[in-house]
Amino acid sequence: MKLAAIVRRSFIAMFWGWVACNISIIPAATVVCRLEDRPLPVMSEVFVMFSLYSVPVVLLAWLFVxxxxxxxxxxxxRLRHRCIAPLLGGISGFTAMGFYAMMDRLLHPGTFWKETMRALSEPDSWPYLVGASVCGLTASLHLVLHHPRQEQAGVPASLSDNPPNDL
Known part of the structure; x- marks a missing residue:
């Protein structure tokens, strides 16, 4: 398969992951605000700011992961199976964002695991963890649904006579 085709299909899949991530952040932020009895922010502002700030993060996740x-x-x-790929995508998104949230704690290696658990238990990090998980899950699901793996020998699905609609 050509490199350009792989880059294109993975970029489109990650785009849909980014869209799903932005949609999932609103309910996640609402739940956190309700749990902590904080006033709800103006959701349109949250959506616009998160959408803008998540672009470089998602682009880097696409490029490096x-x-x-x-x-x-x-x-x-088998990792491209329609049940396994989304699960692994969601887990990798959650894990990557969890490590990203704890980068400052890497400077103090003696407290890494204690600080890791503390960071994951803070409700302020939950919307980001949910968004990253949904992004990875959606991107992986898009990829396996639009470019399924071939069970038998032959041409990969993305090079077949009727290429799937990426959008």
Whole structure:
């Protein structure tokens, strides 16, 4: 399969992951505000700001995580199964955002695991963890649904006579 085709399909999949991430942040932020008895922010402002600030994060996640995995995992791998790929995408999104949220704690290696658990238990980090999980899940699901793996020998699905509609 051509490199340009793989880059294009993974970018489109990550775009839909970004869209789903932005949609999921509103209910997640609402739940956190309700749990902590904080006033609800103006959701349109939250949506616009999160959408703008998430663009570089999602682009870097695509460039350093999603694209290399798409290039490295063979077309016929079990990891591309429609049940396994979204699960792994959601887990990797959650894990990547969890590590990103704890980068300042890496400077103090003696307290890494204690600080990791504390960061994950803080409700302020939940919307970001949910958004990252939904982004990875949606991108992986889009990829396996629009470019399914081939069970038998032959041409990969993305090079078949009737290419799938990416959008």
């Amino acid at each position: 999603f694209l290399p995995v798409d290039l490295a995992v063979p077309q016929r791998s």
